Amino acid sequence: MIKFISPTELHKLGIVGMNARNRRFIMKNNPRHLYPLVDDKLETKKLAKKAEIAVPELYGVIETVGQIKKKLHKILDAHEEFVIKPSKGSGGNGILVVVAKTPNGFVKPNGEEITHKDIFLHVSNILSGLYSLGGQLDTAMIEYRVKFSDVFSDISYQGVPDVRVIIYKGYPVMGMLRLATKESDGKANLHQGAIGAGVNIADGVTLGGVCHNKVMNIHPDTEKTISGIQIPYWKTILEISAKCQEMTGMGYIGVDIVLDKELGPLILELNARPGLGIQIANNEGLRKRLDKIDAVVGEEREVSERVAWSMQNF
Amino acid sequence: MKKIVFYSMIVGLIMTALSITIYKVTILDFSLTPGSSKENWSVEAKVQFKAKGGPVKVSLFVPPVYEELVSLEENITRGEYTLFEEKLKYGKKVIWAARKDDEKRTFYYRLDLFKGAPKIKEELSTVEEDRFMPDNQKANLKSLVARTHRKSADAETFFLRLRQNLDENSGDVKSLKKYYKDKGGITGLIGDALEMEKIKYHFVQGLIKESAGKNQSLKSYIQVESDGQLLSFDFETGEKGLPENFMIWKYGDDPLLEVVGGENSKVTFTLLKESIPVGKVAELRYAFQKRGLAMFSLMALPLNQQHTFRLLLMIPIGALIMVIMRVLVGVTTSGTFMPILFALAFQQTSLLTGLILFAIVIAAGIWIRSLLTKLNLLLVPRIAACVIVVIFIMATVSILSHQLNIVAGQSVTFFPVIILAWTVERMFIHWEESGAAAALQKIGASLFVTTLIYIALQSDSIKHIMFYFPEQILTILAVIILLGSYTGFRLLELVRFSSFKEEKVND
Numbered sequence: 001m002i003k004f005i006s007p008t009e010l011h012k013l014g015i016v017g018m019n020a021r022n023r024r025f026i027m028k029n030n031p032r033h034l035y036p037l038v039d040d041k042l043e044t045k046k047l048a049k050k051a052e053i054a055v056p057e058l059y060g061v062i063e064t065v066g067q068i069k070k071k072l073h074k075i076l077d078a079h080e081e082f083v084i085k086p087s088k089g090s091g092g093n094g095i096l097v098v099v100a101k102t103p104n105g106f107v108k109p110n111g112e113e114i115t116h117k118d119i120f121l122h123v124s125n126i127l128s129g130l131y132s133l134g135g136q137l138d139t140a141m142i143e144y145r146v147k148f149s150d151v152f153s154d155i156s157y158q159g160v161p162d163v164r165v166i167i168y169k170g171y172p173v174m175g176m177l178r179l180a181t182k183e184s185d186g187k188a189n190l191h192q193g194a195i196g197a198g199v200n201i202a203d204g205v206t207l208g209g210v211c212h213n214k215v216m217n218i219h220p221d222t223e224k225t226i227s228g229i230q231i232p233y234w235k236t237i238l239e240i241s242a243k244c245q246e247m248t249g250m251g252y253i254g255v256d257i258v259l260d261k262e263l264g265p266l267i268l269e270l271n272a273r274p275g276l277g278i279q280i281a282n283n284e285g286l287r288k289r290l291d292k293i294d295a296v297v298g299e300e301r302e303v304s305e306r307v308a309w310s311m312q313n314f
Numbered sequence: 315m316k317k318i319v320f321y322s323m324i325v326g327l328i329m330t331a332l333s334i335t336i337y338k339v340t341i342l343d344f345s346l347t348p349g350s351s352k353e354n355w356s357v358e359a360k361v362q363f364k365a366k367g368g369p370v371k372v373s374l375f376v377p378p379v380y381e382e383l384v385s386l387e388e389n390i391t392r393g394e395y396t397l398f399e400e401k402l403k404y405g406k407k408v409i410w411a412a413r414k415d416d417e418k419r420t421f422y423y424r425l426d427l428f429k430g431a432p433k434i435k436e437e438l439s440t441v442e443e444d445r446f447m448p449d450n451q452k453a454n455l456k457s458l459v460a461r462t463h464r465k466s467a468d469a470e471t472f473f474l475r476l477r478q479n480l481d482e483n484s485g486d487v488k489s490l491k492k493y494y495k496d497k498g499g500i501t502g503l504i505g506d507a508l509e510m511e512k513i514k515y516h517f518v519q520g521l522i523k524e525s526a527g528k529n530q531s532l533k534s535y536i537q538v539e540s541d542g543q544l545l546s547f548d549f550e551t552g553e554k555g556l557p558e559n560f561m562i563w564k565y566g567d568d569p570l571l572e573v574v575g576g577e578n579s580k581v582t583f584t585l586l587k588e589s590i591p592v593g594k595v596a597e598l599r600y601a602f603q604k605r606g607l608a609m610f611s612l613m614a615l616p617l618n619q620q621h622t623f624r625l626l627l628m629i630p631i632g633a634l635i636m637v638i639m640r641v642l643v644g645v646t647t648s649g650t651f652m653p654i655l656f657a658l659a660f661q662q663t664s665l666l667t668g669l670i671l672f673a674i675v676i677a678a679g680i681w682i683r684s685l686l687t688k689l690n691l692l693l694v695p696r697i698a699a700c701v702i703v704v705i706f707i708m709a710t711v712s713i714l715s716h717q718l719n720i721v722a723g724q725s726v727t728f729f730p731v732i733i734l735a736w737t738v739e740r741m742f743i744h745w746e747e748s749g750a751a752a753a754l755q756k757i758g759a760s761l762f763v764t765t766l767i768y769i770a771l772q773s774d775s776i777k778h779i780m781f782y783f784p785e786q787i788l789t790i791l792a793v794i795i796l797l798g799s800y801t802g803f804r805l806l807e808l809v810r811f812s813s814f815k816e817e818k819v820n821d
């Protein structure tokens with residue numbers, strides 16, 4: 001049986017639907033001309049550098065097919081492990097993670113071995129726009145592979161979990177920890193089958209999780225409980241996220257942050273159209289929180305004050 | 315303040331549309347519903363032959379056309395031939411002529427009709443003088459007529475008995491049939507027998523308008539005067555009476571199609587029931603002209619342009635459905651307006667054929683596209699290659715179905731090629747990225763919306779409203795703008811967020 005919930009009930013719960021998100025929050029707060037800053041991960045990286053926000057180090061960029069032969073070798077030779085991704089990709093598509101080298105190739109997180117040729121093919125696919133929005137031409141970026149901190153080793157399957165924080169007009173609104181599963185293939189994107197766990201904004205402790213819009217409190221692959229886990233550096237994460245929002249000039253964004261074992265929180269990417277699944281993961285609607293922020297937004301505050309406000313109120 | 319501007323714009327649009335419509339209905343007597351559209355038919359005769367290399371002359375009997383009766387679009391294809399018309403007493407002949415030709419040819423003659431068949435004054439052939447005939451055959455004929463005469467009472471029974479006698483195939487009948495073989499066949503024989511008996515008769519051939527469809531041939535009837543009454547008989551079965559929806563195509567026993575300088579000639583007919591009352595167009599055009607308003611009406615346009623507008627005016631309906639499905643239901647399709655274009659294409663192919671052809675082309679396209687992957691082409695060359703692949707597949711489907719005589723398959727040419735190529739490309743990438751299930755789901759959603767639009771476009775009422783009240787586009791525009799500002803939930807979100815309900819119950 002398909003279950004329904006009535007619109008009035010959803011409204012009462014303060015759930016934000018797609019139409020409301022697009023019209024009330026995205027279109028009103030995110031000017032079109034700023035989109036390239038977040039849709040292109042290279043631009044985001046540049047911007048973050050300027051704002052002195054930590055990102056995974058960029059090893060190199062491949063822009064043309066010619067560079068595959070000339071440049072890619074050198075980049076790959078210089079690093080033991082790395083991640084290749086399309087700079088305009090989304091939803092985890094086209095991301096190749098390499099964790100080790102062998103004499104004649106590379107190793108993926110699941111232990112599978114691939115050759116140089118496989119990597120060249122992958123990069124040329126990226127360049128031809130196979131993974132980018134609307135099939136436009138793209139560039140491939142090669143960056144530092146994030147090594148996730150031990151806190152998560154029990155609840156993420158072969159992939160770096162990322163923290164998604166939604167920032168509205170400078171204030172953290174809601175957070176979610178996304179955990180890779182076997183199905184999501186080492187990537188922490190919800191519609192690839194990753195688990196989203198709500199996070200208490202006040203203290204950074206995980207609540208229950210959801211997978212494909214269904215409640216899931218035990219990780220299906222590691223069989224460990226998802227709730228009750230303290231995310232380290234929580235306050236820093238919120239502050240970095242709030243800073244990111246400032247640097248883009250957009251009013252409503254989703255910030256993806258990963259936690260590196262040694263380097264701490266790093267910005268992975270920004271999102272001008274963050275998904276609505278975060279409401280299911282937190283078992284709470286966004287609207288009441290957004291309204292609350294709207295009520296205080298006139299008061300000028302520093303980043304740390306705004307974060308403190310959110311931690312107190314949500 | 316801004317809200318007031320917004321809503322007054324909406325109201326303004328709707329009021330404008332509404333007042334024009336009310337004016338048309340009350341003052342100009344426009345009808346809001348399509349009248350009975352039963353009487354509107356379009357007939358297409360398809361002439362096929364193979365030219366022998368020398369001069370070619372093809373003549374086809376077509377029904378007479380009376381301006382005041384038939385508001386028609388008469389379309390005649392001609393290729394490199396010259397086209398003539400020859401007026402006859404009942405109807406006319408269309409003649410195609412060329413000095414030299416050795417190709418296989420297909421010509422079409424298309425006629426749009428309303429108010430049934432063109433009425434022709436029913437005049438029976440007068441009894442002609444005896445034709446020249448060898449004495450032995452004349453004797454055979456005389457004995458056949460005498461035999462039939464003896465066993466019948468009047469013209470009706472004479473005709474029926476004659477048929478029986480002809481079926482019995484006695485010696486003289488056999489010899490007569492042989493003799494008549496190249497002199498009009500059985501028709502000529504019956505005609506001569508009736509003439510000898512001094513019975514007035516004529517042959518009529520035509521189509522039954524009940525059975526819309528392709529590849530029909532004319533049905534022959536004979537009409538006989540009996541006791542001052544005109545009786546009609548099915549020439550094949552002898553059944554009495556003309557079918558109710560019989561449309562007379564030609565009178566007399568001259569051949570329907572004559573091809574000089576060609577062989578393997580044949581003519582088949584396609585009957586199409588038109589849902590727009592063509593006749594209404596003429597009537598209303600007249601009403602507009604009387605008031606000097608014709609300039610403002612689509613009906614002032616020539617018929618073939620009106621035809622284009624009929625389709626064009628349906629596109630807003632498709633767009634409205636797309637918007638409703640996206641904003642109110644939450645269905646996303648592959649390519650925003652792909653369903654509209656395919657719904658339009660399916661109008662030509664019919665829904666089921668369209669869907670099947672679509673599936674074939676897309677499946678083949680994705681397969682060939684997957685072979686192209688290895689070449690690692692850039693985007694624009696890749697789409698261009700896809701376009702060519704799609705055209706190739708369409709040609710293959712068309713040729714194959716022509717060979718196998720599947721008429722439906724040939725309509726694949728109505729598909730919009732570029733959109734098809736994009737669909738193949740998008741589906742392929744989606745397949746690669748998110749797997750077959752996701753790709754099929756997406757294509758399924760697209761086809762679902764296509765089907766909805768198709769059904770809407772098929773509706774006679776919607777067609778009628780959009781054509782006679784094109785101002786209603788403004789209403790549609792108003793609704794679309796209104797939907798564009800809708801911030802409520804989508805239907806599918808009520809399912810997506812249903813897990814919130816469970817939690818509440820548990821509390």
Ligand SMILES: Nc1ncnc2c1ncn2[C@@H]1O[C@H](COP(=O)(O)OP(=O)(O)O)[C@@H](O)[C@H]1O
Pocket residue numbers: 056083085089090091092093095097143144145146147159160161162180186187188189256268269
């Ligand atoms: N540098 C990296 N090191 C390790 N894993 C990464 C790295 N970049 C991305 N990933 C993995 O891929 C997922 C998606 O990456 P992201 O940069 O957010 O791209 P997208 O826009 O496709 O979501 C992340 O959630 C993470 O699990």
Ligand SMILES: [Mg+2]
Pocket residue numbers: 091092189256269
């Ligand atoms: Mg991401």
